[in-house]
Amino acid sequence: MEATVVKHTGSHYLLSALPEWNLFPAVLRGKIRLKGSSATNPVAVGDRVRYEFSPQAVPSDKSGGNDASWKEVPTEQNPAVITGILPRRNYVIRRSTNLSRQSHIIAANVDRAYIVVTIDFPEVKLPFLDRLLVTCEVYNVPVTIVLNKSDLYGEEHRGRVEAFHSIYEGAGYPVMDVSAVTGMGIDALRDACKGAVSLFSGVSGVGKSSLIRALDPSLDPKVGEISDAHLQGKHTTTFYEMYRLASGGFIIDTPGIRGFGLVDLAREEIALYFPEMLKASEGCRFTPCTHTHEPGCAVKAAVEDGSISYERYSSYLGMLEDESKYR
Numbered sequence: 001m002e003a004t005v006v007k008h009t010g011s012h013y014l015l016s017a018l019p020e021w022n023l024f025p026a027v028l029r030g031k032i033r034l035k036g037s038s039a040t041n042p043v044a045v046g047d048r049v050r051y052e053f054s055p056q057a058v059p060s061d062k063s064g065g066n067d068a069s070w071k072e073v074p075t076e077q078n079p080a081v082i083t084g085i086l087p088r089r090n091y092v093i094r095r096s097t098n099l100s101r102q103s104h105i106i107a108a109n110v111d112r113a114y115i116v117v118t119i120d121f122p123e124v125k126l127p128f129l130d131r132l133l134v135t136c137e138v139y140n141v142p143v144t145i146v147l148n149k150s151d152l153y154g155e156e157h158r159g160r161v162e163a164f165h166s167i168y169e170g171a172g173y174p175v176m177d178v179s180a181v182t183g184m185g186i187d188a189l190r191d192a193c194k195g196a197v198s199l200f201s202g203v204s205g206v207g208k209s210s211l212i213r214a215l216d217p218s219l220d221p222k223v224g225e226i227s228d229a230h231l232q233g234k235h236t237t238t239f240y241e242m243y244r245l246a247s248g249g250f251i252i253d254t255p256g257i258r259g260f261g262l263v264d265l266a267r268e269e270i271a272l273y274f275p276e277m278l279k280a281s282e283g284c285r286f287t288p289c290t291h292t293h294e295p296g297c298a299v300k301a302a303v304e305d306g307s308i309s310y311e312r313y314s315s316y317l318g319m320l321e322d323e324s325k326y327r
């Protein structure tokens with residue numbers, strides 16, 4: 001039998017055969033290890049797993065007569081047993097600490113990541129957003145950028161909102177304008193989440209929790225959230241959970257200051273994960289081309305004629321420089 005992991009706490013799992021939402025407890029049998037993985041959790045939320053279950057005979061009444069009935073569904077006392085993991089389409093990880101080689105898998109088989117940002121209050125940091133986008137490209141997770149707090153952007157923000165759209169739509173990422181407070185754009189976001197597993201990420205303060213509550217008022221992501229201060233530097237004990245939206249679809253929240261972990265790439269790999277640069281680089285005279293000093297570089301030409309944004313290109317240069325520092 002097969003089901004999806006919807007919650008993971010220590011050695012216990014809750015499974016459901018999606019799209020139904022009938023949760024039942026399960027445990028891992030023995031050691032399921034993924035080849036070559038240094039992850040602290042071999043099975044993650046979103047994983048499709050194979051499981052076994054043997055109904056247990058239980059006395060039908062307290063007097064303990066020989067008249068036993070069968071418990072047909074897994075219970076805490078008699079959980080299902082996870083026996084294998086089906087191949088993953090993708091997964092998103094978080095490093096326990098910056099230097100650690102150990103990682104924690106936040107979620108597997110994600111259909112789309114929604115990165116929540118704000119033009120102001122707090123001001124979005126484009127180099128950080130670009131790193132997150134690169135990470136999603138590496139993980140092979142499609143992204144939609146959600147621009148929240150639209151109700152706060154008046155005339156003085158107009159230019160920045162328009163520039164933001166042009167930079168990211170130009171790079172190939174959909175950008176949705178929403179407001180968790182007024183409800184603007186929430187129906188569109190709810191529709192987009194239908195029939196899919198969506199990962200929500202964003203630095204704290206952008207209104208990610210408010211958005212999730214706006215999508216489905218019965219959800220409250222802040223309940224049970226572990227404060228980030230406790231997480232920093234420690235072996236991570238955050239447990240991730242999938243929620244069902246009443247309107248259809250499933251979401252996974254990524255609590256914490258930074259959302260999810262960033263990846264390290266070799267210098268020559270970085271440009272492969274800026275989709276617009278990858279496309280333009282077909283025209284570069286040299287392969288490989290770092291798009292910095294090489295003559296006949298089509299990426300630099302595209303930045304000069306404005307078809308690749310200068311902001312995205314500077315983020316790329318920043319990432320190149322960071323990589324060089326460690327070498």
Ligand code: GDP
Pocket residue numbers: 148149150151152178179180181182202203204205206207208209210211
């Ligand atoms: P999180 O840290 O990303 O989960 O952010 P919260 O959902 O806790 O929101 C942070 C603050 O922003 C709270 O004071 C919210 O009331 C406020 N907020 C969230 N969404 C919006 C919005 O769309 N418009 C306005 N004006 N404030 C918002």
Ligand code: ZN
Pocket residue numbers: 281284285289290291292294296297298299300
């Ligand atoms: Zn080039």
